[in-house]
Amino acid sequence: MAFLEIDRLVKRYGATDILKGISLSVEEGGFLVLVGPSGCGKSTLLSMIAGLDSISEGEVRIAGKRMNELHPSQRDIAMVFQSYALYPNMSVAENIAFGLEMRKVPKAERDKAVAEVAEILQMGHLLKRKPSQLSGGQRQRVAMGRALVRNPQVFLFDEPLSNLDAKLRVDMRTEIKRLHQRMKTTIVYVTHDQIEAMTLATQIAVLRDGVLQQFGTPAEVYNNPANVFVADFMGSPSMNLIPAAVRAENGKTVVALQREGEGDLVLDPGQAGEKLSAVLGKTVLFGIRPEAITDHDGADRNARTLVDAECQVEVVEPAGSDTFVVAHLGGKHVIARMRSDVPVRAGHRAPFTFNMDKAVFFDPQTEQRVA
Known part of the structure; x- marks a missing residue:
């Protein structure tokens, strides 16, 4: 049975449908990448899974439970944003622990969780620094650490590498893949970079103008494109x-x-x-x-x-x-x-x-x- 289910999802603003009946399902521990050009609706879909955007029609279910009416805090989801969204006045350790502190987790438990995440992300030496003292890649690690420390059911990544230079993007891509292999948590990842999609995903959903063009494994989408758009969009150089x-x-x-x-x-x-x-x-x-x-x-x-x-x-x-x-x-x-x-x-x-x-x-x- 699928762990994350997106069932005939529609997002409507006035008379305009932004998402047009999207249906997807992801097994537990899967890595789903939503890919497509700017404005195709992939970030809107991610926001609807997170509860940051309302659902016009359809359902989102996690572990069989309907999420539509639940507040984001009740969905057991952690999100990593493109902009890092770190608190500049807090240390790395304080940034990572902030969500746990808000949930009134005892300090000893918070400290243990932060130390474990710092070891996983190899950033124990950075815990006392402020975000202004970090590189772009280090800041992204902190943002990932803040999500990891909560041990959620689903991780959501919204173009997390788009602010990094080309070499750092490749390095961080490897980090995220290694992290997924180790944690085996379900991930939904948004990108417009089809190389990222091909290298990270267990499943790819290609979107265009709010319509799902193709859903399958990276090999299926690459070798057997359903239409001209998918054939042209996936691959570099393109088909x-x-x-x-x-x-x-x-x-x-x-x-x-x-x-x-x-x-x-x-x-x-x-x-x-x-x-x-x-x-x-x-x-x-x-x-x-x-x-x-x-x-x-x-x-x-x-x-x-x-x-x-x-x-x-x-x-x-x-x-x-x-x-x-x-x-x-x-x-x-x-x-x-x-x-x-x-x-x-x-x-x-x-x-x-x-x-x-x-x-x-x-x-x-x-x-x-x-x-």
């Missing part, structure tokens, strides 16, 4: 989306991509061929991740359908462990992810290998998955 004509050749269904100044590039769609036969003669959007277009020697040898084709190289971008190679197909710039030492040059033709096991196809009108 290549190329117009392709569906044809029948020699009794087989194929997809054809236009190439400037030469004949079409015809690809065997592999397993997707049977479903694509229903749209013969039509144009689809052919979706394929950059890592599924590579040089021949770097291709997945276990793939069932590998297609080799020569393409004109426009741009070569060395990126350390990889080389990103840009070609032009179907009127679109297509990014391939090749090995770091691949011998390709801009302005020259080069062999590309397409792993068609990883290909997905969408209807260009509805933008929904067709194969």
Whole structure:
């Protein structure tokens, strides 16, 4: 049975629906990440779980108990904000213990809890400092410590790393993942950063304009996007989306991509061929991740359908462990992810290998998955 249940949740301001019937469920100890562009409703959803925002329709249940009418203090939830929200006149230890003090927890018990949390977060040496004496990452640790010390049923994180620089974000991401593995508490985490979502989550909910686009594991959302929005939003670089004509050749269904100044590039769609036969003669959007277009020697040898084709190289971008190679197909710039030492040059033709096991196809009108 699900531990946290969000059942047909609607948030309405006047005649405008901000959230439009969101349904999600998370097992106990799960890590749910709400991801989507700014204004999609993810922070509103988090606030409704916390009780900071009212529910227009639907229910929030934790451990089978309806939360709708309960005050935030009665929900056994702890929230970590983007802004840290630390008291500047208090020491780190006092900030962490403040919630316990408000609940009249005895001092000896408070001190023990603070010491345990400080050990978990490796910040025992910071307990006497004031927030002004801390770095951004240290302040975020204090904010997390203040939530941890309460030992709640559910942790809510609202874009906690967005104020940190790039390297510190990676470090703190690792900290949060390690913390979750150790504590095994249910977490709901809001971010617009899809890399954060992919690395932290056990489940991802992708939102757009208040509508749930897809809900699944990171692998499901990344490898089997439900629509064009999810395909484009998840992944960096994002999925290549190329117009392709569906044809029948020699009794087989194929997809054809236009190439400037030469004949079409015809690809065997592999397993997707049977479903694509229903749209013969039509144009689809052919979706394929950059890592599924590579040089021949770097291709997945276990793939069932590998297609080799020569393409004109426009741009070569060395990126350390990889080389990103840009070609032009179907009127679109297509990014391939090749090995770091691949011998390709801009302005020259080069062999590309397409792993068609990883290909997905969408209807260009509805933008929904067709194969």
